[in-house]
Amino acid sequence: MRDSRLVKRFATTLWDLIKTPLRSHSEINTPKAAKAGVASGGTTPRVPSARPMQRRYDALVVEMKKTYGVKVRKWRSHTSGCAWEVKGADGSLGKLIEAPYPRGPMSCAVFLHEIGHHAIGFNRYRPRCLEEYHAWAWALETMKAQQFNITQAVLRRRDAALHYAVAKARRRGLKRLPVELLPWKGDLKLAEDIHQGA
Numbered sequence: 001m002r003d004s005r006l007v008k009r010f011a012t013t014l015w016d017l018i019k020t021p022l023r024s025h026s027e028i029n030t031p032k033a034a035k036a037g038v039a040s041g042g043t044t045p046r047v048p049s050a051r052p053m054q055r056r057y058d059a060l061v062v063e064m065k066k067t068y069g070v071k072v073r074k075w076r077s078h079t080s081g082c083a084w085e086v087k088g089a090d091g092s093l094g095k096l097i098e099a100p101y102p103r104g105p106m107s108c109a110v111f112l113h114e115i116g117h118h119a120i121g122f123n124r125y126r127p128r129c130l131e132e133y134h135a136w137a138w139a140l141e142t143m144k145a146q147q148f149n150i151t152q153a154v155l156r157r158r159d160a161a162l163h164y165a166v167a168k169a170r171r172r173g174l175k176r177l178p179v180e181l182l183p184w185k186g187d188l189k190l191a192e193d194i195h196q197g198a
Helices: 001-007 014-019 053-070 105-120 128-144 152-171 177-182 186-195
Strands: 068-077 082-087 093-100
Touching: 053 068, 053 105, 082 105, 093 105, 105 128, 105 152, 128 152, 128 177, 152 177
Parallel strands: 068 093
Antiparallel strands: 082 093
16 A cells, blocks of 8 residues: 555656646745745745744735835845845946845844845945944834834844944944944954854
8 A cells, every 4th residue: 555655656657747847947946945935036935824923024025125125135044134235327226135034033133124224225324333223223113013023132133233333333443433322332352252142
């Protein structure tokens, strides 16, 4: 009986192989996130998740990309990200990010932080560490407004990122620290240790 089940799983003739729809190149060469339900190229999940919380994260991704006109260049497998703009020869502006796909509070916070750079606008705040502060503030306010869980780990991640941003600015010669960043003005060595451990 076990052998007959195995035989049914495999094509018995060449015709069975031909009848079977072939997978497209994009289906075969997709990142890990795509195999978990997220299509490559920064699109939303192909199949709705059965988990209610994941459906909320999926909806958040769609909403944020549409609202801010952002394209996801790459879904990262670790909790880091970056955001940037690209100006085309025709003067058009491309808004891009790389971030983890939201699956929990931490990846959601990092994703929203990168979206936050576009939401608040690049070069609106100077020095750069102040822009980081406002991107984190925007991300946490958005999580709160959308009723996503802000864990202590998320707050520690924000703190580590801001300690690092302040330390980097001080290394580059920052004379006056903006008042918003005073809670993160700690020791330079400590800031680097915190950032590497995050």
